[in-house]
Amino acid sequence: MSLSKLIMKKEGLSDLPGFHCPTGYQLRHFQPDDERNWEDLIRYSFTREVKFADKIGDHVPFYSDRLLFICRGDQPVATAAAWERVDGKDLSWYLHMVGVLPQYSGKGLGFAVSLAALHKVREAGGESVLLETDDFRLPAIRIYMKLGFQPLYIDESHPGRWERILREDTI
Structure with a gap:
């Protein structure tokens, strides 16, 4: 039996810190022909194949x-x-499909790219943001909590799972 995704929510985006790209890196948005770059990045960060068209490109609207x-x-x-x-x-x-190449983990890039995406939501008039994650993605959960996301208890398995996660010394 597979577990349902964990859900987190950030209420209010007025308190977002300013965005500063880490030194030596640049922020940019998707450009034509970036499908392969996205698929490669997701393959290495999630260790599974995800087709751009299936997860992003065929969904309307795509900005x-x-x-x-x-x-x-x-x-x-x-x-x-x-x-x-x-x-x-x-x-x-x-906040959707956050990924960092493994060799770049621990450099603040997951936080930075997530924060940049939250700024995009706020610019578009969004007032709250949801995300889905998995129990084993503890580094990502740490980032989300640092950004102000809180667990939502949607499924009957969520309270026990969140209790285990929040008990971890690293969270």
């Missing part, structure tokens, strides 16, 4: 300025998307 990369030179080394989804009449914002 290229909300799919962000932090680059070292010309190479994207971190990514995140400010994602919107309309459910009926309601618009929900998501």
Whole structure:
């Protein structure tokens, strides 16, 4: 049996710290022909194949300025998307597909690219943001909590799972 995704939410975006790209890196948005760069980055950071068209490109609306990369030179080394989804009449914002190449972990890039995506949500008028994650993604959960995300208890398994995660010395 597979576990449901953990859900986190950040209420209010008025308190976001200013964005500063880490020294030696540049922030840019998705450009034509970046599909392969995104797929490569996700493959190495998530250790699984994800097709751009399936996860991002075929979804409407797709705003290229909300799919962000932090680059070292010309190479994207971190990514995140400010994602919107309309459910009926309601618009929900998501921090979506945050990934960092393993050799660049621990350099603040996951935090930086996530913060940049949150700024995009705020610029577009968003007031809160959701995200989905997995129990084993403790470094990512640390980043999300530092950014002000809080656990949501949607599934009956969530309270026990969050209790275990929050008990970890590293969180």
